[in-house]
Amino acid sequence: MLELTLQALFTGILFGAFYALIALGLALVFGTMKVINLAHGELILLAAYIAFTFESVAGWNPLAALPVALIIVSACAAVIYLLVSRIREDRELNSLILTFGLAIILTNVILMTWTGNVQGTGWNWAHQPVILAGGTLFAMNAQVLAGVTGLVLVVLLYFWLNHTWYGRAVRAVSSSPDAAKLMGVNPRRTELLSFLIAGVLATFAGIALYSAQTVTPPLGESLTITAFIITVLAGMGSISGVLIGGLLIGIIEALTVTWLSSSLRELSGMVLFLLVLLVFPSGLSGLMASIKTLGRT
């Protein structure tokens, strides 16, 4: 059982970090603008299909698609922002409807362009094993790559938000747009920047996704749901919360499959989500704040 549990923890950590990567862009936009971009999963999927095109048409490695995918996906994210920014009333609610509609359009564009067939990479290296701890822990190179990319981008984003002028500007706009204006920050430009960075994060997530698993056009919806659950679990806009939330869900799912039944995998993630929100309505960031307060007293 110990061997099974260790493998489950290892798998859970890798998938959890990847879940965090999926949620990162959504959490950033949510934190900055209080807008839930329901087309975020489709942006990830778009990047995955661009990688597929590079591989299937040109015969290139999926990673080579990164520069082109960055431009296309960030441009799409910018278009979504321009449309969302035109909403004058009830932006939180109306943006949900708008981005939901955009998600449907994107799904159908992907379907018409790339058909409904299941696609996966033929990149051999991606599926070669990484064996650790004397043959106790196994993972595919692509899974390790996806997990490590998730961890690195969480750290970079955290650093950017806390230690750069633009990052502080994003946080200032998120706290109070009017106060930020008084400090010389342009809220529109800052919000656009958030969307562009979300597009960049979606691109990395999409290429990691295509390298590690298969893609089909309806996948965008479930990616958005995963990202949404982790964002809410994390607490509004909390980047460290996103990582902890992703890891918790990844680990709980893997342990459920190992200790209980594979049928309960999704349920376990949802139970954890509801329990955390029941006890800490502001999510894991609320929990972390409580721990900090306790530490001070």
Place this chain on the structure above:
Amino acid sequence: MLKQLLLKTVAIAAMVACSSAALAQEQVIKIGTHEPLTGTMARAGNGQQDGIKFAVAEANEKYTGKYQFKLVTIDDESSPAKAVSAVEKLASQDVVAITGGYGSSIVGPASATAHDLGIPYITASAIAKGLTDRGFDNFFRITNFAGYAKAMVGYIKMLDKRVGVDTVSVLYDKNVSTAQMAKAVESRLQKLGMTVHMHGFAGGTTQFSSLINKIRIQDKPDVLAVPAHENGYIAILRAAKLLKPDIKAIVAGWGLATVKMNKEFNGLMQGVAGTGFLSYPVQFTNESAKMFAQQFQQVYGHLPDYLTLYGYVPTKLMIEAIVQAADSGELTSQRIEQALYKTDQQTLLGQVKLDAAGDNPHFTQRIGQHQGDRIEIVWPESVATAPVVLPGRPW
């Protein structure tokens, strides 16, 4: 010269008049179909549609001067709601019967609407158990999940004789059809005295490392049976190839022994078997099937595949039933249904003899195994195109 030209003109005019008169006497009969020509199941829908069109063209040639069949096609966009609407539209266009449809979740509501509207409905692509338990006298199907389960168990029995199989782990998608198939496989294997471990997973699951590891360490099976769908197969096989459980073979349900999987995931598929009616490249054994394949290739420029047969066979049977009803002078739903209940013939999908529920208990799928760039039929041995390669796993 002028006289000769005049004679020729008169002769051509007479021929045209005669053929026009013959055409005028032809009874035009509309047959409807709803297929997922777009959407997530577009590949299957378009494949079936070729078979349906070929069956209609063949019938029009066979019954020239007597009946002319007109196919009315509506794209259901892979959506159950749109399939229901398609059936309503087909009814408003006076079709006498409906053929085709793809997937139990779509055929279920579509055929229920056809039942309400009193239109006979036949399909080869909806295998869920409950579909023939509804008491509909208008619903007929050629294939069923029992035929798929029979094939998976038959293959495992064959493996048992060759290399010995005591334990089987069944990894199944909890979707209705695959779950039913898994349960049927479980009960049949238990009756054979085998130990069966069941592992259900939600459709869309993409990580199987923990589950395969559990199977590897705890179940220690001889065979891995996987009734699932394409993306599930790929994820499971990748995880299995990573963890390399000590198994003798892997056998899957539908959607694995296909040309697409062989071409696009060749390395991952080697040795893996799955239900599939035709080998690749297609090899037909009997003369009528060879002739069908040749004619189909002449029209479409490629050989027929299983989807073609899933469109062609039910449509052909439906047309024969319509002709019987029309010949009796009473082209009604009841007459067509009565004729279908009397169906008992060998088809390209094996024997078809429909029971009182409209099901075909004689249906038995075959098992194809990926062997290099080919898919060989390895079970039943009576129709095998090559011997099974063991161990049947991609590592």
